[in-house]
Amino acid sequence: xxxxxxTTPEVxxxxxxxxxxxxxxxxxxxxxxxxxxxxxxxxxxxxxxPAAPPKPTGPKPTDASGKxxxxxxxxxxxxxxxxxxxxxxxxxxxxxxxxxxQACRYLKDEEGFTYLVDETAVxxxxxxxxxxxxxxxxxxxxxxxxxxxxxxxxxxxxxxxxTCVWETANWMEREAFDMYGIRFDGHPDLRRIxxxxxxxxxxxxxxxxIEGIDTGAAIYPDxxxxxxxxxxxxxxxxxxx
Amino acid sequence: MSEPTPGxxxxxxxxxxxxxxxxxxxxxxxxxxxxxxxxVLRLVLKVDGERIVSARPDVGYLHRGTEKxxxxxxxxxxxxxxxxxxxxxxxTNNHAYCLVVEKLLGVxxxxxxxxxxxxxxxxxxxxxxxxxxxxxxIDLGAITxxxxxxxxxxxxxxxxxxxxxxxxxxxxxxIGGLPVDLTPGWLEKVRAFTEPFExxxxxxxxxxxxxxxxxxxxxGIAVLDEKRCIEWGVTGxxxxxxxxxxxxxxxxxxxxxxxxQFDIPVGKNADTYDxxxxxxxxxxxxxxxxxxxxxxxxxxPGTEIRGKVPRVIKPPAGEAYACVEAPKGELGFHLxxxxxxxxxxxxxxxxxxxxxxxxxxxxxxxxxxxLVAVIGTxxxxxxxxxx
Numbered sequence: 001x002x003x004x005x006x007t008t009p010e011v012x013x014x015x016x017x018x019x020x021x022x023x024x025x026x027x028x029x030x031x032x033x034x035x036x037x038x039x040x041x042x043x044x045x046x047x048x049x050p051a052a053p054p055k056p057t058g059p060k061p062t063d064a065s066g067k068x069x070x071x072x073x074x075x076x077x078x079x080x081x082x083x084x085x086x087x088x089x090x091x092x093x094x095x096x097x098x099x100x101x102q103a104c105r106y107l108k109d110e111e112g113f114t115y116l117v118d119e120t121a122v123x124x125x126x127x128x129x130x131x132x133x134x135x136x137x138x139x140x141x142x143x144x145x146x147x148x149x150x151x152x153x154x155x156x157x158x159x160x161x162x163t164c165v166w167e168t169a170n171w172m173e174r175e176a177f178d179m180y181g182i183r184f185d186g187h188p189d190l191r192r193i194x195x196x197x198x199x200x201x202x203x204x205x206x207x208x209x210i211e212g213i214d215t216g217a218a219i220y221p222d223x224x225x226x227x228x229x230x231x232x233x234x235x236x237x238x239x240x241x
Numbered sequence: 242m243s244e245p246t247p248g249x250x251x252x253x254x255x256x257x258x259x260x261x262x263x264x265x266x267x268x269x270x271x272x273x274x275x276x277x278x279x280x281v282l283r284l285v286l287k288v289d290g291e292r293i294v295s296a297r298p299d300v301g302y303l304h305r306g307t308e309k310x311x312x313x314x315x316x317x318x319x320x321x322x323x324x325x326x327x328x329x330x331x332x333t334n335n336h337a338y339c340l341v342v343e344k345l346l347g348v349x350x351x352x353x354x355x356x357x358x359x360x361x362x363x364x365x366x367x368x369x370x371x372x373x374x375x376x377x378x379i380d381l382g383a384i385t386x387x388x389x390x391x392x393x394x395x396x397x398x399x400x401x402x403x404x405x406x407x408x409x410x411x412x413x414x415x416i417g418g419l420p421v422d423l424t425p426g427w428l429e430k431v432r433a434f435t436e437p438f439e440x441x442x443x444x445x446x447x448x449x450x451x452x453x454x455x456x457x458x459x460x461g462i463a464v465l466d467e468k469r470c471i472e473w474g475v476t477g478x479x480x481x482x483x484x485x486x487x488x489x490x491x492x493x494x495x496x497x498x499x500x501x502q503f504d505i506p507v508g509k510n511a512d513t514y515d516x517x518x519x520x521x522x523x524x525x526x527x528x529x530x531x532x533x534x535x536x537x538x539x540x541x542p543g544t545e546i547r548g549k550v551p552r553v554i555k556p557p558a559g560e561a562y563a564c565v566e567a568p569k570g571e572l573g574f575h576l577x578x579x580x581x582x583x584x585x586x587x588x589x590x591x592x593x594x595x596x597x598x599x600x601x602x603x604x605x606x607x608x609x610x611x612l613v614a615v616i617g618t619x620x621x622x623x624x625x626x627x628x
Contacts, residue, residue, distance in 0.1 A: 059347060059557060087559045088344055114471050118562070120588040122577050134575065136562055136590075140471075140485075144493050148560065168474035171598045179308070194301040194627060203309055210313055212306075 061087040069111065069147065076110065077103045092148040097159060100151055101186075104135075104165045113137040113147065119162070119172035121153075121180045125206040129154035131182055135162065153182055161187040179204035265289050269609075273302050277380045277613040280623030284600075284616075288609060296604040296612070298597055303627035311587040316342055316554040317416060319584065324410035326589065327625040330369040332361045333567040335414040338587075340495060341563035341574040342416045343548075345556035351545040353538070354418040355496040360534040361404075361413055362565070363527040364431070367438075368397040369568035370520045370527075374445060377517070377617035381458045386448050393441050396434050403427060416554055418547030428535055435531050442524055449517070459513040463603035463615040466511050473599040477570025477592055478523065479619060482508030482515040489566035501533050513618040520620075555582050569593050569620055589628060593621040 064070055064086040070093060074081045080099035085092055095103055107113040117136040124130055129152040137147045153159045161184035162169045173184045174193040181202040184190055192199060201208055262268065271284040281302035287294040307326065311319050323334040336358060343350065350358075375390040398408040403424060405413040413420065449455045465475065467483040480487060486505045490498045506522030508515030558580040564573035570592030579585040596619050604615045 059345075059559075061559060088347075088561050090560070090562060092560065116474055117564075117571070118573060118575055118588070118590040120575055120586075122586045134560065134577075134588075136573075136575070140487065146562070148562070166474070167472050168595060168598060171594065192301075194304040196301065203306055208309075210309060 059088050061085040064091050064093075067091060069145075072111070073103060073106065076106045090146065090148060092150055094150045094152070097151050097153065097157070100149070100160045101162060101165065103149070104162050107137060107147070108165055112139040112141045114140065116162070116166035116168050116172075117146070119169055119176065121176040121182055121204075123180060123204065123206045129157070131155070131159075131180060133159050133176065133182065158183040158185040160185050163187055178202070181205065262287065263289065263294075266294060271296075271609075271612065273299075277616060279376060279616070279621060282597075282616070282621070282623055282626070284612070286609070286612070291608045291610070293604050293607055293609060293612060296601045298600055300594070300597070300623075300626050303623045305628065307628040308587060308589065311584050313583065315582045316556070316584065319587065320414065320416075321410065321412045324412055325624060326591065326628055327369075327567060327569065327572070327593065327622045328409055329372050329622055330365050330568045331409060331411040332358075332365040332413050333565050333572060335411065336362055337563060337565040337567070337572045337574050339414045339416050340565065341561050341576045342554065342556060344563050345559065345561045345576060345578055346416070346550070346554065348417045348548045348550055350418055350496070350548050351543075352497070353541065353543045354546045354548070356534050356537050357419055357423065357546070358414060359496050359498065359501070360431070360531060360538070361401075361411075363530045363534070364397050364400065365411075366527045366568045367524050367531075368394050370524050371397075373520060373568075373617075373620045374449075374517075377614075377620075378449065378455070380613045380617045381455070383449065383452070383455060386445055389441065389444050389448070393434075393438065400427070400431055400434065403430070415547065415550075417550035422544055422546050423538075428538055431531065432535050435528055435535070438528055439525070442521065442528070446521060450521075456514060458611070458614055459517060459618075461510075462513040462607065462611050463618050464510070464512045465599055465603050469599070469602065470511075473602070474595045475570070475599050477566070477568070477596065477620075478516050478519045479570070479596060479599075481506065482519045483511035484509055489564055489571055493564065495563070495565060501530050503527075503530050513614050516618050553582055555580065564590070567592055569622070569625070570596055589625075591625040591628065593619075593623075593625040594628075597621050597626055 062085060064084040065074070065081070067084070067086075070081060070084045070091070073093065077099050080095055080103040081093050082096055083094040115138040117138050119133065119135045122132040122134065124132065131153040133151045133153055135149040135151075137149065139145070151159060159182055161173055163173065163184075164186060170187070170189065171193060173187055174189070174191060176182050177184060177187075177190055178192040178194055179202055191197065195203065201213060266287055266289045269286040269288050271286050273281040273283040283299040283302065285297040285299060287296075305325070307322055310322055314322065320335055320338060323338045324331040326334050371390040371394050375387040375394075378384075378386040401411055401413070402408050404427060405411050405420065407413075465473075465479065465483060467480070467485045470480045470483050470485070476487070484507050486507045488505045489495075490503075491505060503526045506519050506526065508519050556576075556578045558578055560575070560577050562573055562575045564571050571590065572592055573590035575588040575590060576584055577586040600615060600619060603618075604612055607615060
């Protein structure tokens, strides 16, 4: 095991997901900078420019705010949709956290999305807000169309719970809480589910070490010193950064 | 249960508070080392005599941090890890994962590879359902079906071994296709097993379908109707036994399933007995699909088993979700890529985990002895529940 890169293996691009929104903004400063400093740094943007084209070889997200479903949701819950895009045939809507429950209730009751397929989270570590909560909805009356909702949640904020809309969100949110430490407001039973009560840290956060942490102290505080099983001088000792 | 105040949820709330027990009630631990829990599932039961007042599943004893491991491996290196989730149906796990990466890469899988994938999946479904049948029957005291089903499962595992070298953790798919082509003579061996297999299914049914003891133990047990199934996100044979003909192979078709002919068996009463009937009918349908795949593969010999995949797999940044109809229900992979050669985040939507959530509702009001039937009827694999 090399310990050279103890943290995240792939540092993401600053704003990977809403690439459509970012690219015009990223593209705009470049001509402006070149226009402002034509002689000073012409060499610096040039290597960057050939490096950029190989990246967007694959599919690109396209704007989906014109889709009837998105338009209906935007009309029913004003201010809920921050952004909507389509990528590899999947529609994603970015929802403002404060409107999440209202939007979900509308989608379930009026649009027939009775089946919550999946709810999970992503840690973007250096981004603000730090986490994305992803929900995937399915409607039995709409054929193959599925809808993904995406909610940005800051590290010190809480995400509204959708357990009041779909009961199945219960364990999915418990798992997200366990793995990421995201709090879900309104959840009836927010406890750890896969790790045990008393576990320190949240394993799927990008700053949690892949080797794991010493957990002896959590179980046998009288036998192990604070900080973990292997003694303070043991080279195998790993602590949560 | 009190509602947590915004922003002030305690990091570790107490487990369940003081056990609020009635005069004749007591709390009972079922598992994690009970043979009928099929692994390490713990249930905290509140019982009034023999009757279950409430059941609370406690999972995580087999948690290995698979999703964390995914993030440290390159895309092709993830595949063996997926084997270890639902370890009795590894090929469907491989399949769902390969589908999601292929979706993001935009890779076209050759037709021959698609047929072989479907063939492997359906053989896996037979072996998984047959294993369920054996264990569910043995839990309820019927030991004979075990011998018949394991006799046939053994043949399937041997066929898998001949194809990819492994019996359980198959690692039998690659992004864009398959690792190796079929060995000569393998298709004939599959045919020699599949064609007379119909008689074997009749044998299982002879033992159980009209068996009075089996019916008394399963009819009316663990009823969960269609509406509640959907509310709990329950999929697979449990949902179909409630009368909803919903199968990913038809509803969100993948690979060559639109070209194949098969029926979606449904139940009526949404109880354990109907789930048994649905699973046995699914074994028959899988056999039908296997035979169709064999026909196609024999008529269209070829060597193309892998699509055009770049040497270094770097899908574009973005999210994608792909799912297959695993023997337990909808198995999905939710991939968030950041443009690198490793998945930034790969979440599994495990059917066992989601289906297990409905267990308290199914078990309520039954006798402790029937709880074994309730656990068996969901068909969970703890490797997938805990990941």
